[in-house]
Amino acid sequence: MIINQLLPAMSYGDAVSNSAINMQKYLRDSGHTANIYAEHIHPKLTHLVKPASKIPKNEAVIYHMAIGCDLAYEIPKFTSKRMLLYHNVTPDHFFRGYDDQSADLCVRARKELIYLKDYMDAAFADSSYNKSELDELGYRNTAVTPIIINFEDYDAPVHHQLMTRLQRSKKGTDLLFVGRIAPNKKQEDIIKTFYFYKKYFDKNARLFLVGSYTRMERYHWELKELARQLELTDVYITGHVPFNEILTYYKNADIFINMSEHEGFCVPLLEAMKFELPIISFKKSAVPETLGNGGLLVVEKDYKSIAALIKVVIDDQELKNRLLENQKQRLSYFSKKNTSEIFISKIQEILTLK
Amino acid sequence: MMDIEFNDETIKVEDIIRKMKTELSKNNINEDIGNIKLPNHFDESDRHGSVTPELKIALEQLNRSWNNSIEYEISSHRRYIGPMIVLGKRVVRKFLRWYINPITHSQAEFNASVTRAMSAMVKQIELNEKSYSELRNEMKELVRTNEELVKQINKMYIKENR
Numbered sequence: 001m002i003i004n005q006l007l008p009a010m011s012y013g014d015a016v017s018n019s020a021i022n023m024q025k026y027l028r029d030s031g032h033t034a035n036i037y038a039e040h041i042h043p044k045l046t047h048l049v050k051p052a053s054k055i056p057k058n059e060a061v062i063y064h065m066a067i068g069c070d071l072a073y074e075i076p077k078f079t080s081k082r083m084l085l086y087h088n089v090t091p092d093h094f095f096r097g098y099d100d101q102s103a104d105l106c107v108r109a110r111k112e113l114i115y116l117k118d119y120m121d122a123a124f125a126d127s128s129y130n131k132s133e134l135d136e137l138g139y140r141n142t143a144v145t146p147i148i149i150n151f152e153d154y155d156a157p158v159h160h161q162l163m164t165r166l167q168r169s170k171k172g173t174d175l176l177f178v179g180r181i182a183p184n185k186k187q188e189d190i191i192k193t194f195y196f197y198k199k200y201f202d203k204n205a206r207l208f209l210v211g212s213y214t215r216m217e218r219y220h221w222e223l224k225e226l227a228r229q230l231e232l233t234d235v236y237i238t239g240h241v242p243f244n245e246i247l248t249y250y251k252n253a254d255i256f257i258n259m260s261e262h263e264g265f266c267v268p269l270l271e272a273m274k275f276e277l278p279i280i281s282f283k284k285s286a287v288p289e290t291l292g293n294g295g296l297l298v299v300e301k302d303y304k305s306i307a308a309l310i311k312v313v314i315d316d317q318e319l320k321n322r323l324l325e326n327q328k329q330r331l332s333y334f335s336k337k338n339t340s341e342i343f344i345s346k347i348q349e350i351l352t353l354k
Numbered sequence: 355m356m357d358i359e360f361n362d363e364t365i366k367v368e369d370i371i372r373k374m375k376t377e378l379s380k381n382n383i384n385e386d387i388g389n390i391k392l393p394n395h396f397d398e399s400d401r402h403g404s405v406t407p408e409l410k411i412a413l414e415q416l417n418r419s420w421n422n423s424i425e426y427e428i429s430s431h432r433r434y435i436g437p438m439i440v441l442g443k444r445v446v447r448k449f450l451r452w453y454i455n456p457i458t459h460s461q462a463e464f465n466a467s468v469t470r471a472m473s474a475m476v477k478q479i480e481l482n483e484k485s486y487s488e489l490r491n492e493m494k495e496l497v498r499t500n501e502e503l504v505k506q507i508n509k510m511y512i513k514e515n516r
């Protein structure tokens with residue numbers, strides 16, 4: 001059977017795009033013909049992805065939704081099975097005043113999500129958190145299909161020079177967060193936590209915030225100003241970096257801190273688990289589900305207490321080992337074998353439905 | 355003391371919290387920065403002023419994209435001959451630098467000028483709006499004063515003509 005995927009955008013290195021590529025592979029391995037179509041295609045992916053205008057409308061389609069796009073209104077024209085894969089839409093209020101265009105796209109996406117409910121034969125979601133939104137809207141045949149991740153990509157070599165530089169200059173604890181510089185990810189709360197940690201627990205500590213700030217230049221400026229106001233040194237906001245540098249920051253770090261207030265899944269948590277970094281995270285949205293029994297969850301943003309918690313984790317080897325053991329167990333659930341089997345079995349169920 | 359969650363029966367959350375309290379009391383941390391807000395680069399008037407959202411978005415895009423860098427990462431998706439392709443592309447780029455760099459430099463300068471001009475225009479629009487607002491208020495005040503004066507003149511006229 002032919003099962004195509006349709007996306008608003010295929011970006012290079014993006015979790016959703018990578019997941020689509022993996023899904024294509026497993027669909028083909030299961031004997032289906034599978035292609036990917038997108039409205040916007042990154043130049044490095046043109047050999048893998050075709051323009052959305054070319055998608056045949058008489059074949060089964062999986063529509064990936066994370067942002068508003070006119071493609072949503074094409075879905076009713078598809079005459080075979082229609083499936084939604086929902087990656088969650090960030091509430092627009094996080095982006096207002098920073099990137100109003102993106103905020104408007106988020107509002108559009110929410111409307112499109114409501115519109116599509118009557119046209120989808122099934123709706124999949126990366127997490128139960130995302131699935132619950134679909135259930136509330138009245139979608140039929142909903143199921144959780146976790147993102148399929150190529151963990152072997154993370155075994156690639158690090159950036160040798162950067163690693164040498166980081167290790168030579170390392171004198172204390174290196175805190176890390178990986179993710180787009182965006183208001184919903186609340187990097188300002190990580191900076192405030194770091195303030196207490198550096199001032200009272202480890203004056204040689206460093207904070208690395210690794211992620212692109214494209215379209216969020218205003219928020220990036222505000223974070224830098226906040227660090228300046230708090231007279232903080234050793235806060236490094238890297239911007240977009242190549243994949244091997246991301247690996248380097250993970251390998252160098254001692255602990256992963258997340259304060260995000262909205263995540264549909266949060267792939268960096270799995271990455272941190274892969275690199276055996278103990279995780280301390282704010283308990284919100286899909287984060288507790290992704291972490292499972294791994295990591296430590298904080299329910300309140302009491303910055304000095306979180307800083308004290310970081311100190312406890314860094315110093316207490318037994319606690320750290322338990323954390324890492326639990327994280328390793330949790331990570332195994334997201335193995336490519338397991339997640340691809342879940343995905344294919346859900347697809348097969350829908351294809352057999354009348 | 356805030357709550358934490360750790361789903362592992364071998365280690366008690368209470369022990370972790372106790373250790374946290376010890377660390378906090380050792381350092382005697384009294385300050386609180388919870389009320390420190392993110393520094394706001396722009397006034398509220400920037401968000402609710404006379405500049406249309408479309409113009410703001412266009413300006414943001416200009417600021418984001420004016421400086422096109424030619425030093426982008428070269429890569430290849432090909433598994434075996436990829437490194438050779440990357441090397442070849444790098445060599446070609448190096449040999450063409452003498453020709454391409456002056457052109458891209460001029461383009462970047464032009465882009466920067468346009469972006470600066472747009473930013474200045476938007477700023478001017480906002481200043482104009484502020485002036486108009488002040489003038490409108492002044493005018494309202496003058497109209498009100500005028501109405502008062504007319505009333506008084508009418509009263510005096512009526513009194514004189516009784």
